[in-house]
Amino acid sequence: MTNPRVHEIATAMLDAVRKVLVQQEVTEAEYRAGVMYMMQVAEAKEMGLLCDVFLNSTIVEIKAAATRGSAPAIQGPYFKEEAPFVDGKLKTYDSDDHKPLLLHGSVKDEAGRVVTDAVIDIWHSTPDGRYSGFGGYHGDMPVDYYRGKVRTDAQGRWRVQTTLPAPYQIPNKGPTGALLTMMGSHTWRPAHVHFKVRKDGFEALTTQYYFEGGEWVDSDCCNGVKPELVMPAAMEQGMQAMALDFVIEKSRA
Ligand SMILES: [Fe+2]
Structure with missing residues (x-):
């Protein structure tokens, strides 16, 4: 059976490839x-990775x-729905290279009204990138390490401590x-x-949010960095901190 949407997109994609x-x-x-090469990608089970590296940021832009x-x-590929609710702190391993990071902010709707009881999943790598x-x-x-859920309070605020x-x-x-590598890029x-x-x-x-001045911020291999997602370095209570006020919009459905 013809699927008009598939017909339209597949035809346009093939036209674009043929032009190149x-x-x-x-x-x-x-x-x-x-x-x-495409057969090697399939064999290595990297079709998802390949598409995400080169195309996912475009879908996000739309x-x-x-x-x-x-x-x-x-x-990205590392979200886990089963991450537990945490009470103000993500579980992390103790190590000399762990530097504390304070994350906090608010959730509001597009009219500036506070959103209470919103659930925020937070996840990030260890200090050695795992x-x-x-x-x-x-x-x-x-x-339950380096990830967890927090809820906004009656003022729409949230806060969690973790490591950089x-x-x-x-x-x-x-x-x-x-x-x-062949394209002159990196991973x-x-x-x-x-x-x-x-x-x-x-x-x-x-x-996701990045750290101003951080290594690779100007050349993310996944092309996922935008200026509004790069946060300046800030210190609060002796810790590096990121203050993030999220705005979420009402469902369109
Ligand atoms: Fe990540």
């Missing part, structure tokens, strides 16, 4: 190498253009990393903290 093939005078050998709320950002709950390269950290995350590399041993993401803000009756806000 012609413009670049791509040879039979280059075409075959490209096909072989969403950003239509929202009256705070700027969204890519979710995420809990994934095993393998990330180690055997339980899922670090820049990390996306999986770089496979064909996605190889392509980035690093700047240090960041992820947020997902949810409340019944509102559009969910998925975003």
Whole structure:
């Protein structure tokens, strides 16, 4: 059965690709190498990674253009729905290189009214760039480390203490990393903290914030950094701090 939306998008995508093939005078050998590359991507199970690295930020931009709320950002692969509610502090490991980070702010709607009882998921890497709950390269950290949920209070405010995350590399041993290298790029993401803000009756806000002056902020391999998501360094109570006032918009449905 014809699907008009698929027909429209697939036809436009193929037209765009064909134009590039012609413009670049791509040879039979280059075409075959490209096909072989896509087969390697599939074999390495990196199709999701490849698409997310190069295209997810564009999908986010489409969403950003239509929202009256705070700027969204890519979710990335390390969100865990089962992260527990925490009481003011994320679980972290004790280590000399752990520097405290205070995160706090508010949630309001697009008319500036406070939003109480909004649930904010917060997740970020360890000081050595790993995420809990994934095993393998990330180690055997339980899922309740470096992530958790907080709720806004009667004034729409929230607050949590944790440790500073670090820049990390996306999986770089496979064909996605190889392509980035051949393109003269790299596989690093700047240090960041992820947020997902949810409340019944509102559009969910998925975003992430970066640290001004941080390594790779100017050349994120996932192209996910926007000026409004880069926060200046601030100190509060002897800790590095980030103050974030989220705006979420009423559901359109
Ligand atoms: Fe991340």
